[in-house]
């Protein structure tokens with residue numbers, strides 16, 4: 543038996559979480575698995591839904607989407623923000639296939655609106671401010687396992703907290719763990735695309751870790767990048783007709799070697815992929831590590847392992863899920879990031895918040911490379 547508590551929901555929705563249910567449920571009820579998401583009787587929430595994969599317009603805003611039902615151990619979050627990430631566009635396009643239909647997004651922040659008994663036993667209360675990463679955040683309500691909730695401390699805005707979940711935690715593990723200790727304070731690190739979302743965070747966190755940082759960025763984002771505290775900023779021309787960097791417009795490797803007295807960088811953090819792989823490997827120091835975490839310009843092509851022999855170099859291709867394997871790891875990363883935010887040691891730019899009913903515009907904006915920080919949906 544699980545008690546549903548949701549005092550901030552509209553009155554007509556309090557008796558049963560699924561407002562369209564014909565049979566009124568009691569307040570204390572055994573958890574049932576809703577015929578989510580296709581039960582037309584359970585329609586009452588706004589969500590940006592993908593029913594067929596495609597371009598940004600495949601993301602359709604529906605105002606009669608079924609509210610999620612809360613399972614044991616979960617809470618229902620009333621979202622105030624949802625984060626827009628590149629991976630959402632990969633799901634929407636079908637590049638990373640998912641069962642259809644699905645509610646877009648996997649990053650949200652808001653207020654706890656309903657609590658299962660198990661979550662209540664963990665100390666979670668209606669009204670708590672939380673951020674999280676689970677599928678289905680482009681909606682007014684999302685069911686979230688208690689173990690995935692990050693309590694947002696006072697003094698950190700929900701917009702900033704939402705921005706932190708994917709990009710902030712990614713930057714944290716990239717600068718804290720993915721380098722496997724092969725770089726130490728005082729040594730050089732190269733970070734590509736520091737005008738972009740994740741790497742704005744990563745450049746600042748690398749400095750907090752005591753590394754010396756060389757950043758690359760496009761001319762159009764040099765204003766944002768120059769505020770991050772990089773020791774050396776390599777500003778690149780943009781690809782004609784695009785807003786992102788032309789990585790051939792400057793000799794990055796030569797500059798890296800000049801700046802590092804010919805030694806190279808002990809770690810290279812690269813979310814650009816195809817356009818930067820050669821630069822990254824050639825910029826490494828002996829026994830340095832190439833951390834290839836993304837493919838904004840396309841997937842990294844295969845290369846022979848023998849290529850690493852010149853510097854006895856290391857390569858890793860990490861992902862956030864493997865660096866937040868359990869609640870303890872998730873919370874310890876988030877605590878440190880929220881702590882830095884509260885202390886003013888991290889400066890996070892929220893670029894723009896689109897209303898959820900402009901969901902397609904949010905994806906178009908992100909994919910055009912126009913953002914200089916986090917893109918969010920504001921959800922009423």
Ligand SMILES: NC(=O)c1ccc[n+]([C@@H]2O[C@H](COP(=O)([O-])OP(=O)(O)OC[C@H]3O[C@@H](n4cnc5c(N)ncnc54)[C@H](OP(=O)(O)O)[C@@H]3O)[C@@H](O)[C@H]2O)c1
Nearest residue numbers: 735737738739740760786787813836837838839861862911
């Ligand atoms: N492995 C993980 O754990 C993990 C976690 C989060 C993200 N990612 C991946 O990391 C990548 C970046 O994500 P993000 O959230 O940081 O995105 P973002 O904020 O949009 O930043 C993307 C960066 O890539 C550059 N860029 C975009 N398109 C490009 C192109 N066609 N050619 C060259 N450069 C291009 C941008 O350059 P400008 O700044 O000049 O526009 C920007 O610096 C994505 O592939 C994402 O899926 C991986």
